[in-house]
Amino acid sequence: MIYLDNAATSYPKPERVYDEMLLCMKEFCANPGRAGHELAIKSGRAVHETREIVSRFFNIGNPMRVVFTKNATEALNIAINGVLKTGDHVITTSMEHNSVLRPLKTLEKENIIELTIVRGNYFGEIDIMDIERSIKKNTKMIICSLSSNVNGIIMPIIDIGKIAEDKGILFLVDASQGAGSMKLDVQEIKADMFAFPGHKGLLGPQGIGALYVSEKVKITPIMRGGTGSRSESFYQPEIFPDMLESGTLNTPGIVGLGFGIKFIESFGIDNIRIYKHMLVKRLYEGIENLSGIKLYSLNDINKNSGIISFNFIGIDSTKVSFMLDSMCGIASRSGLHCAPLAHETIGTKASGTVRLSVGCFNTIKEIDVTIEALKRISQML
Amino acid sequence: MIYLDNAATSYPKPERVYDEMLLCMKEFCANPGRAGHELAIKSGRAVHETREIVSRFFNIGNPMRVVFTKNATEALNIAINGVLKTGDHVITTSMEHNSVLRPLKTLEKENIIELTIVRGNYFGEIDIMDIERSIKKNTKMIICSLSSNVNGIIMPIIDIGKIAEDKGILFLVDASQGAGSMKLDVQEIKADMFAFPGHKGLLGPQGIGALYVSEKVKITPIMRGGTGSRSESFYQPEIFPDMLESGTLNTPGIVGLGFGIKFIESFGIDNIRIYKHMLVKRLYEGIENLSGIKLYSLNDINKNSGIISFNFIGIDSTKVSFMLDSMCGIASRSGLHCAPLAHETIGTKASGTVRLSVGCFNTIKEIDVTIEALKRISQML
Numbered sequence: 001m002i003y004l005d006n007a008a009t010s011y012p013k014p015e016r017v018y019d020e021m022l023l024c025m026k027e028f029c030a031n032p033g034r035a036g037h038e039l040a041i042k043s044g045r046a047v048h049e050t051r052e053i054v055s056r057f058f059n060i061g062n063p064m065r066v067v068f069t070k071n072a073t074e075a076l077n078i079a080i081n082g083v084l085k086t087g088d089h090v091i092t093t094s095m096e097h098n099s100v101l102r103p104l105k106t107l108e109k110e111n112i113i114e115l116t117i118v119r120g121n122y123f124g125e126i127d128i129m130d131i132e133r134s135i136k137k138n139t140k141m142i143i144c145s146l147s148s149n150v151n152g153i154i155m156p157i158i159d160i161g162k163i164a165e166d167k168g169i170l171f172l173v174d175a176s177q178g179a180g181s182m183k184l185d186v187q188e189i190k191a192d193m194f195a196f197p198g199h200k201g202l203l204g205p206q207g208i209g210a211l212y213v214s215e216k217v218k219i220t221p222i223m224r225g226g227t228g229s230r231s232e233s234f235y236q237p238e239i240f241p242d243m244l245e246s247g248t249l250n251t252p253g254i255v256g257l258g259f260g261i262k263f264i265e266s267f268g269i270d271n272i273r274i275y276k277h278m279l280v281k282r283l284y285e286g287i288e289n290l291s292g293i294k295l296y297s298l299n300d301i302n303k304n305s306g307i308i309s310f311n312f313i314g315i316d317s318t319k320v321s322f323m324l325d326s327m328c329g330i331a332s333r334s335g336l337h338c339a340p341l342a343h344e345t346i347g348t349k350a351s352g353t354v355r356l357s358v359g360c361f362n363t364i365k366e367i368d369v370t371i372e373a374l375k376r377i378s379q380m381l
Numbered sequence: 382m383i384y385l386d387n388a389a390t391s392y393p394k395p396e397r398v399y400d401e402m403l404l405c406m407k408e409f410c411a412n413p414g415r416a417g418h419e420l421a422i423k424s425g426r427a428v429h430e431t432r433e434i435v436s437r438f439f440n441i442g443n444p445m446r447v448v449f450t451k452n453a454t455e456a457l458n459i460a461i462n463g464v465l466k467t468g469d470h471v472i473t474t475s476m477e478h479n480s481v482l483r484p485l486k487t488l489e490k491e492n493i494i495e496l497t498i499v500r501g502n503y504f505g506e507i508d509i510m511d512i513e514r515s516i517k518k519n520t521k522m523i524i525c526s527l528s529s530n531v532n533g534i535i536m537p538i539i540d541i542g543k544i545a546e547d548k549g550i551l552f553l554v555d556a557s558q559g560a561g562s563m564k565l566d567v568q569e570i571k572a573d574m575f576a577f578p579g580h581k582g583l584l585g586p587q588g589i590g591a592l593y594v595s596e597k598v599k600i601t602p603i604m605r606g607g608t609g610s611r612s613e614s615f616y617q618p619e620i621f622p623d624m625l626e627s628g629t630l631n632t633p634g635i636v637g638l639g640f641g642i643k644f645i646e647s648f649g650i651d652n653i654r655i656y657k658h659m660l661v662k663r664l665y666e667g668i669e670n671l672s673g674i675k676l677y678s679l680n681d682i683n684k685n686s687g688i689i690s691f692n693f694i695g696i697d698s699t700k701v702s703f704m705l706d707s708m709c710g711i712a713s714r715s716g717l718h719c720a721p722l723a724h725e726t727i728g729t730k731a732s733g734t735v736r737l738s739v740g741c742f743n744t745i746k747e748i749d750v751t752i753e754a755l756k757r758i759s760q761m762l
Binding site: 037206222248332333 | 382384386389390392393394399402403407410412415416417418419420421450451452453454455457458462478479480483484486487490578580586587588589590603604605606608612613614615616617627629630631632633634699702703705706710711712713714715716717718719720721730
């Protein structure tokens with residue numbers, strides 16, 4: 001099997017991720033932060049170590065501002081629903097995932113916020129002047145993904161961060177696509193909040209994600225419960241990360257995330273970036289001239305986080321994905337990728353796209369087999 | 382090490398839970414419900430299988446009404462914040478955990494709900510007449526735990542369920558303590574919603590929990606995002622379980638939960654109940670006459686889910702826990718157990734308690750060693 005669905009969940013993980021998660025579960029997985037015995041302390045320490053790893057990896061500074069969540073969706077919902085208030089204006093882009101669009105569109109429908117969606121061009125590229133022009137007196141937050149999950153386009157977050165900082169607007173980055181595929185520094189990005197999943201580019205397991213929240217942000221939790229702190233109080237403690245982390249944490253998942261990031265650090269994030277782009281480039285150039293193909297991704301390391309989205313014109317994307325899987329054992333994703341406006345932007349709302357997304361464990365040979373498979377499919381259609 | 386902190390996180394898990402989670406992660410852990418390729422289908426199937434296992438185990442009927450969450454706290458927050466509206470009255474008990482109390486007290490503080498907290502007696506026992514007497518015209522929901530995490534007292538949920546059904550009031554059960562320790566049937570309990578974690582009595586890993594929501598309940602999600610369904614819509618789909626399951630699910634965690642429950646089924650839930658109570662009884666009778674000891678739990682299989690909470694009068698609970706751990710390698714929990722009113726009810730608000738909680742992997746020998754250790758400690762104090 002050739003796995004090219006890494007934008008959904010990266011697979012496989014580094015061996016050490018499996019090993020350390022198993023070790024955690026078998027040897028010491030008690031409740032972190034809830035008791036004073038040896039195993040609980042060991043669990044608590046493992047959780048804190050990953051907070052430090054995450055913090056170092058994204059240059060967060062204070063590990064206590066790293067909030068563990070179940071996935072990026074929870075992180076984005078905390079950031080959006082925990083900060084926005086009646087009368088706020090929000091700017092986002094047409095390339096966002098439903099994990100950003102659905103919370104925002106719901107707040108808009110409930111007359112809580114005003115929403116401006118800046119539209120990308122055919123490849124999803126945003127003109128940052130459009131962002132700037134959309135700013136109003138009541139603009140509270142700009143939300144932008146690091147990279148689109150539909151076609152991999154990398155968004156101009158550094159430029160947007162500068163604008164947001166200049167205007168005193170909060171900047172929330174959805175790093176679901178791209179975290180683990182390129183060097184990211186929340187200080188440089190000037191991100192006030194930064195959400196990411198563990199199970200994609202960071203090579204951790206499913207069931208873990210995180211939200212960085214800067215000291216500047218005033219936030220209210222969307223869930224409340226046991227935190228192991230201030231147990232005598234009927235109200236959620238306001239200290240970080242406890243305020244936003246209710247209930248028992250996913251210790252093995254957190255350990256897995258930590259070792260995923262450590263693998264990336266040991267390999268070198270720039271090496272991963274270059275290697276993944278080499279695969280993307282090879283694939284792109286191997287299929288761009290196939291009869292009837294239409295590519296929606298760019299062949300540019302600065303504009304693509306590792307995805308090639310395409311269609312054979314007039315052919316249902318699901319059919320092509322099915323052929324790739326059933327005839328050639330190649331795992332892709334087809335249809336709409338939970339981002340309806342992104343499809344509208346790139347002109348694939350009706351058809352969806354076939355999405356091939358590379359990971360750092362894909363090989364050149366796998367790419368070559370995929371190219372040959374697509375050649376055969378293009379001749380059969 | 383003797384692990385008697387199973388009420389926080391059960392440890393260890395059945396070997397098969399580790400094995401199957403590892404197999405899932407290594408062999409097929411793609412994104413469930415998000416693509417049509419073989420691995421995604423296999424992941425989706427594994428998730429659905431656990432939905433069926435959970436459904437069978439609690440007699441839920443329709444597996445699509447089982448919503449996977451990260452823990453019981455998320456499940457309770459969805460149930461509370463997703464259902465209650467301005468003007469609703471809620472009845473709960475003084476034995477609840479902060480995962481129920483904090484969401485409710487916050488809604489009360491925000492003038493959204495009216496809240497009545499029915500107080501238990503010295504052992505946390507509730508008079509169901511007090512529940513009945515508290516019902517008002519606007520009573521929307523009764524919330525009760527299956528069993529207290531502080532002293533293990535089993536609450537009269539069958540009786541409460543009958544009252545709730547009679548009066549047309551929704552009944553939410555927090556089964557965090559007790560699920561996996563006794564036979565539970567949501568139809569018999571007449572629970573409209575039923576929340577539980579995977580990592581305690583059900584012998585699954587941390588990072589997974591669930592909420593059962595009956596067809597009767599009108600609920601709004603507290604998080605929105607990608608569901609893999611109706612991707613073209615800006616709004617959360619209203620179908621179950623998608624409406625309440627946004628973002629990538631924790632497939633290995635779900636697999637682990639499924640195999641935890643299968644272990645319980647193979648061993649027999651009644652056998653587990655009897656075995657655990659045998660341990661509780663032995664421990665209780667072994668320490669009840671120690672000098673200066675005060676027990677807050679009952680030695681009755683029908684009134685205790687597997688916890689012995691106690692203090693040596695005048696001695697800080699943390700000190701005793703520390704001695705158990707450092708001198709004898711016995712893992713307990715001390716202090717306030719995230720349930721301030723429960724401590725007030727049983728008279729331990731200032732001191733907290735030492736909590737010993739048994740699991741089905743504890744042995745008689747471990748209990749005997751613990752009894753001897755407490756004898757020695759009582760002589761040293």
